[in-house]
Amino acid sequence: MRPLQAEIRLDALRDNYRLARQLAGGRTLAVVKANAYGHGVVRCARALDGEADGFAVACIEEALELRAAGIVAPILLLEGVFEPDEYSLCAELGLWCVVQSDIQLAMLETSPVASLPSVWLKMDSGMHRAGFAPDDYAAAWQRLAGSGKALEIVKMSHFARADEPDQVMTQAQIETFDAACRALPGAASLANSAGLMVHPSARREWSRAGIMLYGVNPLPQGMGPALKPVMRLTSRIFAVREIAAGEPLGYGHNFVATRRTRVGLVACGYADGYPRLASTGSPVAIDGVRSRVIGRVSMDMLTVDLTDLPAAGLGSEVELWGGAINVNEVAACAGTIAYELLCNVKRARFV
Template sequence: MSRPLTATIDLAALRYNYLLAKRLHGGRVLAIVKANAYGHGALRCARALEDIADGFGVAAIEEAIQLREAGIKKPILLLEGWFDASELADIARHDLWSALHSSAQIADIEAASLAAPLTIWAKIDSGMHRLGMAPGEFRAAHARLLATGKVGKVLAMTHFARADELDCPATAEQVAAFRAAIDGLPVETSLSNSGGILGWPAAHGDWGRAGIMLYGGNGVDRQLPDWPRPVMQFDSAIIAVRELAAGEPIGYGARFVTERATRMAVVACGYADGYPRVVPSGTPVLVQGQRCPIIGRVSMDMLVVDITALPQADVGSPVRLWGEGLPAGEIATAAGTIDYELFCNVKRARFVEIGS
């Protein structure tokens, strides 16, 4: 028997979420599979989506080449562009699209010898202040890119800093800055990440970029009528049960002391598996489908749960750490982080595919 920790990836839910993104956004949508598809497996997710996806987004060229060598033929966008001018030849050779975030990078294209013209997604910094050229630079950059003779198409893109906050005016301000920068230019546009797709219809351009919503994560700060389905079910099982009297400490540092007679269960999952160590006592798991609180510190390989209210639970009883019935976002909030990080950190689990 192997350790009972599994990450079940529901590919039918993944496809549902992509089609939801398409329906909400309209036009075309890239499926973002960077960072190993947010921990869900880039190849399995790309293969599950290829017949319906308009294209894919990755962070860097090594992620794109992995997909190409596995037979993925749909368009692939390098969201961070190239890190060295020598990558341009491979970008052209593998028929990749690339972001461009500064006017200085245009010189790389001007100096390059390329086997095919490039498709460039020129990033405008509309207010995120991370990557991107200033709005006032875009018009000249657009003309210069086309004048190289090495660029077949230029698209304009931007990225939102606070699209998950539906009451915040920053997104509307970014949309206005972006629209002003491209006014009058015949360019296709891409503005919306998951938050933009879910919560900002005015921000929908020609291309959406569906990231966390593909995996059922929190794209905005509230529940909406249309909501993605969880793709990862992170599950384990009880491996030991103990009966403790009142006044007994549990776990490292004795941070939790029982206040009454307590039936406790040890679960095979810890921070080395990607479960956040910092969650406080009281953070829920589902034991046999019922909410039970974690008690004491999460250890490297184990965590402890109070199952006093579940006398029927015993060694081997299933434990859901997050997924259907227990959103990863709830655990992330308890840990002071976001569900993106939880998904990306999962390891040492046995991955299982369903819904293919």
């Protein structure tokens, strides 16, 4: 069997959720969209079931998977519905739903459902991606309240730059939200993971913890609380060779040895979710000792530098991230973010 595996540490997931809830000082949704950021949505939801105040997913098909797996806790659809008849399914399954546009609100107003248990009305407080404009928000809230279609209305918005603590944008969004909601009763939800960590004024009755649950810090290095990585992605070396100084390696010959170089061939590539752009220089740990990727990452293989690791060889464990190697380091080498790397892991054996 191919030795690539993703170890999912559920104890770490639970510890990270407890930390998020402690920071929030109130109820906290565990965001498990995109297959729990690549970690396996059913196993993660079951690990948090009975502890999490609820879950958040992107769309109704993700919620259906959780309900089929026996999850009875509240589930919020962050994107809302796409078709009018989905509201009936939401009512049948007891799902909570975001309403972020006049179209979604109109569909709910004319829906045959008596009511939904909780509707989260989204404001565009400055991200300009989704939600009602601040000047239109109170009117939308009154429409929703007057429709009788929501047993509860939660006011919400989403931050554009909460992971940049020095930016004033987050505080501006908070002030915009508060000004537009001043006369509107009920609970609110603003803070995502970064908001929980560094923006105390964003903590309201509900928070939404996403990437921090999986042990990834969205803030600049050295900021924020300690988190426990949930996924540890590893493989093994299955071939070793040496190349002389001046010899190229791999596709495109973008690595040329400057000395006699001992090369390990690892069973992992971009088809498995490892980023192709994280080529020469991306960190790995070989039997616990840091080394680097050399050459271009291939579809199902990559090559690592063993020159200074004489004890490493056939069968040596190669950690791609999750222990000695921080996934944020790998993401930086690939010019992307850790979210993308975790979501892309699909062909590893999950343990």
